[in-house]
Amino acid sequence: MKARRTPVIYYFVALALGLLAGLGLSKYSQSTRTDLMGTPWIVPALLFFLGAAILIMAIQVHRYAKGERRRLDSRFAVNVLLLSKSLSLACSALLGWYGAQALMCLGRMEAPYYANVVLRCSVTALVCLVDVIIGIIGEWLCQLPPDDGPESPESKRNRRRRMVGAAGKTEDKGGQPSVRR
Incomplete structure (x- = not known):
């Protein structure tokens, strides 16, 4: 609505x-x-x-x-x-x-x-x-x-953070994913 x-x-x-x-x-x-x-x-x-x-x-x-x-x-x-x-x-x-x-x-x-x-x-x-x-x-x-929609940069960053967090991975300082131990 x-x-x-x-x-x-x-x-x-x-x-x-x-x-x-x-x-x-x-x-x-x-x-x-x-x-x-x-x-x-x-x-x-x-x-x-x-x-x-x-x-x-x-x-x-x-x-x-x-x-x-x-x-x-x-x-x-x-x-x-x-x-x-x-x-x-x-x-x-x-x-x-x-x-x-x-x-x-x-x-x-x-x-x-x-x-x-x-x-x-x-x-x-x-x-x-x-x-x-x-x-x-x-x-x-x-x-x-206002809702910027799924293609906005903020929405893409939030989606990427959720996916990385759900996989149990974090990013190191270089931006590469690393596995938590």
Whole structure:
């Protein structure tokens, strides 16, 4: 399986869809006088902790890819990659959603309700922006080093060392094989 980096256009599409949905919700809420805008304070807190957890897991995968960590379950690495991609795309849409609500309420900030909506949505949009960046970084951290293939000089040297070691032979200073005694 070869995982590809998420194209940048996907982030902009998700952001645009979130903006359109947020604008629609704001227009609907203001025209019908329903209380649908804003967000509870638990949402930015959960998004922040989710982003931090995914970043910590991505750092563990990166440590394994660099060789600093000996063992890592491959399913864990794939799941962290998927979580990073999901976090960045979902938070890109949420950034548009909450950003649009905050922008639509800026003109009515003299009312306490709208001032509260702008504050909460702005904080949540900022956390979503941070999570988009964390998701992109996490996706980068989950990359494996390139495999040069069996014909690379490093691969040939490793194969020769394994064959020499398996035969019980070592090389003397002149590069000629000698038998261990």
